[in-house]
Amino acid sequence: xxxxxxxxxxxxxxxxxxxxxxxxxxxxxxxxxxxxxxxxxxxxxxxxxxxxxxxxxxxxxxxxxxxxxxxxxxxxxxxxxxxxxxxxxxxxxxxxxxxxxxxxxxxxxxxxxxxxxxxxxxxxxxxxxxxxxxxxxx
Numbered sequence: 001x002x003x004x005x006x007x008x009x010x011x012x013x014x015x016x017x018x019x020x021x022x023x024x025x026x027x028x029x030x031x032x033x034x035x036x037x038x039x040x041x042x043x044x045x046x047x048x049x050x051x052x053x054x055x056x057x058x059x060x061x062x063x064x065x066x067x068x069x070x071x072x073x074x075x076x077x078x079x080x081x082x083x084x085x086x087x088x089x090x091x092x093x094x095x096x097x098x099x100x101x102x103x104x105x106x107x108x109x110x111x112x113x114x115x116x117x118x119x120x121x122x123x124x125x126x127x128x129x130x131x132x133x134x135x136x137x138x
Contacts, residue, residue: 021052024049025047025049039068041067044063048061091116092116092122096115099122103126
């Protein structure tokens with residue numbers, strides 16, 4: 001920014017306000033996960049700040065990061081004292097389970113069974129559940 005930088009916090013805040021910039025910390029953040037095609041970058045207990053510049057919000061995440069493969073394997077570069085992230089749950093995504101439960105009007109266990117039988121395809125699971133009831137529904 002300015003050579004030598006501003007040394008006074010109040011001057012810095014005034015200059016930012018004149019430029020239409022505001023910052024807002026987010027309190028109590030437990031974890032931030034950034035997912036790429038093959039990796040997850042996991043920040044445990046980071047400091048997160050929202051920087052707003054003329055209506056555009058940018059999130060700043062500061063903290064120690066651990067990188068792991070998307071297969072939810074062990075954390076890469078984490079210390080032994082660092083808490084490891086829970087393993088990815090086995091089975092279909094929760095959104096799919098909820099969709100099947102709502103559309104076919106069945107309990108969770110039935111939705112899970114139908115998804116398993118349909119190879120994880122929600123539409124196929126819903127159709128199988130609905131066709132098994134016959135005309136008139138359930």
